[in-house]
Amino acid sequence: MNMTHWFKVILLYLLPHHSLSRIVQWNARCRHFPLRKSITRWFIRHYNVDMSEALEPDPEAYPDFNSFFTRALRPEARPIVQNVGHICCPADSTISKIGDIQGMQIFQAKGHTYSLVDLLGGSEERAQPFAGGRFATTYLSPGDYRRVHMPLSGQLVETVYIPGRLFSVAPDYTESVPRLFARNERVACVFQTEVGLMAVVLVGAIFVGSIETVWAGEITRLKVRISR
Numbered sequence: 001m002n003m004t005h006w007f008k009v010i011l012l013y014l015l016p017h018h019s020l021s022r023i024v025q026w027n028a029r030c031r032h033f034p035l036r037k038s039i040t041r042w043f044i045r046h047y048n049v050d051m052s053e054a055l056e057p058d059p060e061a062y063p064d065f066n067s068f069f070t071r072a073l074r075p076e077a078r079p080i081v082q083n084v085g086h087i088c089c090p091a092d093s094t095i096s097k098i099g100d101i102q103g104m105q106i107f108q109a110k111g112h113t114y115s116l117v118d119l120l121g122g123s124e125e126r127a128q129p130f131a132g133g134r135f136a137t138t139y140l141s142p143g144d145y146r147r148v149h150m151p152l153s154g155q156l157v158e159t160v161y162i163p164g165r166l167f168s169v170a171p172d173y174t175e176s177v178p179r180l181f182a183r184n185e186r187v188a189c190v191f192q193t194e195v196g197l198m199a200v201v202l203v204g205a206i207f208v209g210s211i212e213t214v215w216a217g218e219i220t221r222l223k224v225r226i227s228r
Contacts, residue, residue, distance in 0.1 A: 009176045017166035017206050024207045028066040040068050047143025053077040070146050078145075087152050090200060092145035093138035096171060101133050108137075109175040118182035119201060121162045126190065129197045137181070139169065154191030154198060161219050162186050166206045187211045187219050 027033050040059050044051065051057045055072040062068040073092075081088050089095070097107055104127060105113040117127040140146060164185040167177050174180055185204040190197060202211050212218045 005172060005176070009173065012167055012173065012177070012206070015206070021166055021207050021210075025066070025210055028069065029064050031064045033065070036065055040065055043068075043143070047141070049143045053145075072147070073145055088149065089138065090151045091138050091140055091148045093140045095136055096139045096174070097135075097137040099135065101130060101135050104131050106135050106181075108180060112175070112178055112180075114179040114182040118179065119186075120188050120199060121160045126158070126160070126188075130199060139171065148200070148202060150191070151198070151200070152193055152195070154193035156189065156215060157192050157197070158188075158190040159213065159216055159219075160188045160190075162188060164204075166204050169203060169205045185211075187213070189213070 030036075037060060040062070043049065043065075044059060051059060053073050055074050056062065059068060062071070078092070097109075099107055101116060102113075104116045106116055106119065108114055116130055117124050120126045120130075162185065164183050167173060167180055167184055169180065169184070177183070181201070181203050187202045189200045189202070191200070192198075202213075204211055210218060
């Protein structure tokens with residue numbers, strides 16, 4: 001790691017994550033933001049976004065940047081695996097880490113692990129069924145399709161909002177910020193499936209702190225816990 005990288009890491013620690021994210025979120029949802037169309041076109045070029053996959057392929061048809069950022073895809077754009085015993089990737093993302101949960105510890109990056117108990121909100125009772133199980137960490141880059149889907153069929157057991165910071169979750173920072181995924185704001189969703197309990201943990205990041213589910217709507221810092 002060079003000095004420039006460490007300067008960025010230190011700066012990330014000092015930044016007011018939530019305040020900056022609220023400002024970005026407000027502008028992203030503003031329908032009269034003067035630079036909206038220009039920013040959207042730049043974003044598509046810079047991140048090589050394939051708009052032919054979108055349900056609405058015209059970038060100018062979106063009323064605000066957030067609508068474009070969270071755009072839906074055409075149903076045929078991502079075929080769903082039908083093989084028995086297979087699990088779908090929950091997001092249009094890169095699998096950055098996958099492996100066994102060592103007791104109650106999950107591997108983050110070289111030299112870094114984090115606690116399963118911390119990840120799931122500090123409850124040993126909630127974490128215990130997953131001890132010694134398997135995990136996968138998927139990373140959504142800015143240009144990726146932003147919606148998350150069920151890896152396999154299941155019934156919702158519990159949804160838990162866990163407050164925290166909003167560090168960047170880009171690969172460079174997972175190698176530099178200890179326990180990053182157990183420190184960031186997140187929503188842990190526990191499901192009962194045909195193969196047992198499954199947890200899908202949605203982790204926020206700087207400028208992308210808003211997390212929404214189809215059953216609870218937008219989950220904010222004011223909602224300490226939502227259960228069903």
